[in-house]
Amino acid sequence: MQDFEFHRAQTISEAVHLIAEDEGALLLAGGQTLLPTMKQGLATPSALVALRDLPELTAITARGDGRLEIGAMACHADVAASTIVRQRLPGLAALAGKIADRHVRNRGTLGGSIANCDPAADYPAALLALNAVIATNEREIAAGDFFIGLFTTALERQEIVTSVHFPTVARFAYGKFSNPASRYAIVGTAVAKTADEVRVAVTGAGADGVFRWTEAEARLSECFGPRAINGIEPDAAMLNSDIHASAEYRASLIRVMTARTIASILAAE
């Protein structure tokens, strides 16, 4: 790995300043994606700005307006174990507990996962289905506007994710069909039902990354149950094909996993 300068930012404005000053600088969260990428020579930052010393970025708070706020530097294991998350959004705690393996969960963070925007990452589907809001040092961005494509988000270069605000939704779950070797999702489906709408978001399968399956949403808004989506599948032309699964197989898995996710919500009631 090529050497670089290393800074431990003591404030968010210091981190922004360090990133602004040096075009080759990158933020370092848990490093679980960035370090392997650097080892392969696919990223060669001139400097890393570590966010680890900023305790305000790790807080998990139940806010007065009913929203759940999770700091960008909260690691997956802490989200999975958090009493507040388990009470307010148990489906999200369960999702965090199924990311990667226990060692990666002790290090990898919410902010790093969504900023990286891997097309097979788990969190993006939850954020999109829950209509979460991503807070940065500059603005608030709706999940629908945040995830733009493969490894591409709405973040500007000098923008730091500080937290994510999740509306507390009584009916929410995530279903993951994992690759047995890597544990990444071949298909992951997040389903959220509020009084007004049902939202279904799919990760692992879209040729352009995470997406909402609107046809299923319309059917489920009429009648919320696994059978409502019998016979429909997303168009395989918009799905990804690789050595793990063809686009047609992924289309079928999306229907099956969405139905199972809905069944798990109903079974929990």
Next chain:
Amino acid sequence: MIPLSLTVNGKKVSLEVEARTLLVDLIRSHLRLTGTHIGCDTSQCGACVVHLNGRSVKSCSVLAVACDGDEITTIEALAGLNGELHPMQQAFADCHGLQCGYCTPGMVMTAISIAKEREHLDPSELREELHGNLCRCTGYQNIVKAIVAGAEAMKQG
């Protein structure tokens, strides 16, 4: 070079390293604690697992400079002064939980962190928990047996 102070196996260590030094290289090359292994260097195998502030991490995916002020525990800290094995190490020996032994330091460090977190170890849950640790020899059966026995022995104190 970046100055760095941390506690490794209870001892304070101060040294200077390049920013790119991985925690596993600090442990193996700078501190000469070669019990922690490198199996893949790509975050897959778990041979490099150590405890960082009490939590299991893959030391090949952590920068040494990110650990300033932290506490590290490696496999060398487990056995007693006269070489008596930690109950989890003893259980691996008793249950034939290793063959070549390459994965074993990471397996044992992982096993101890799991045992400390949980009252009861269910073998199928345990298999889930071991996803980050690969063994090319044993087929895992005896590792699972060893961890269940080791956790029980740890409770007995």
